[in-house]
Amino acid sequence: MSLHALPDLPAVDRDTFRNAMAQLGAAVNVITTDGPAGVAGFTASAVCSVTDSPPTLLVCLNRSASAWPAFRDNRALCVNTLSADQHALSTLFGGKTAMADRFAAAQWQTLASGAPLLEAALISFDCEITQRVSVGTHDILFCTVLAVAQGEARQGLAWFDRGYHTFSRQDAR
Numbered sequence: 640m641s642l643h644a645l646p647d648l649p650a651v652d653r654d655t656f657r658n659a660m661a662q663l664g665a666a667v668n669v670i671t672t673d674g675p676a677g678v679a680g681f682t683a684s685a686v687c688s689v690t691d692s693p694p695t696l697l698v699c700l701n702r703s704a705s706a707w708p709a710f711r712d713n714r715a716l717c718v719n720t721l722s723a724d725q726h727a728l729s730t731l732f733g734g735k736t737a738m739a740d741r742f743a744a745a746q747w748q749t750l751a752s753g754a755p756l757l758e759a760a761l762i763s764f765d766c767e768i769t770q771r772v773s774v775g776t777h778d779i780l781f782c783t784v785l786a787v788a789q790g791e792a793r794q795g796l797a798w799f800d801r802g803y804h805t806f807s808r809q810d811a812r
């Protein structure tokens with residue numbers, strides 16, 4: 640098969656793409672920022688490891704999100720991976736709630752970057768945003784990890800088939 644045939648293939652439509660992506664389970668994270676543009680946060684499943692040297696992850700953020708201007712203008716970002724019992728926080732940060740109400744629902748601290756770090760998260764990655772790339776409706780934020788904070792929870796939260804699921808560490812089974 641020749642690569643020249645690819646441009647003639649029909650594109651996958653939005654619903655087909657979303658229905659397929661719904662089967663790609665992912666951890667649930669509350670992404671936060673603080674800095675000159677103020678404090679903000681949103682729920683994200685589109686988070687992944689990029690390279691370990693330098694330690695880098697990426698976060699995909701829809702530019703229509705209310706949090707987007709803060710992530711455009713600030714350099715600090717924290718990925719707070721939720722534990723199994725934190726799905727209410729995911730819903731709060733998942734939209735249509737005032738920023739102050741989102742942050743009032745949990746306890747926070749800061750590490751090197753100054754972005755809010757969620758106490759009791761499964762794991763947190765304190766980061767500096769080092770690169771931004773726009774693709775379609777989203778910005779991909781490439782982040783250097785400055786510090787990691789390990790939580791004590793034994794069970795994580797996953798988003799799969801449009802609903803929440805839990806998974807356990809090996810030593811919690």
Ligand SMILES: NC(=O)c1ccc[n+]([C@@H]2O[C@H](COP(=O)([O-])OP(=O)(O)OC[C@H]3O[C@@H](n4cnc5c(N)ncnc54)[C@H](O)[C@@H]3O)[C@@H](O)[C@H]2O)c1
Nearest residue numbers: 656657658660661684685699700701776777798800801802
């Ligand atoms: N990457 C994202 O931006 C993303 C991911 C998950 C959920 N969401 C938001 O949560 C809502 C509910 O999601 P759902 O999983 O219950 O059902 P859904 O049918 O809206 O989405 C199914 C899957 O498609 C992907 N997706 C959804 N909206 C997207 C977008 N705008 N850009 C890129 N990928 C997208 C995600 O993997 C999602 O889990 C979505 O409509 C969206 O607003 C966004």
Ligand SMILES: Cc1cc2c(cc1C)N(C[C@H](O)[C@H](O)[C@H](O)COP(=O)(O)O)c1[nH]c(=O)[nH]c(=O)c1N2
Nearest residue numbers: 681682683684685699700701704705732733734735
């Ligand atoms: C489980 C789950 C997972 C995701 C989301 C939601 C939920 C519930 N949302 C949507 C995002 O959290 C939401 O659009 C923002 O909070 C913006 O909403 P407001 O504009 O503030 O109302 C989301 N948005 C985004 O830009 N990237 C992502 O990876 C995800 N993932």
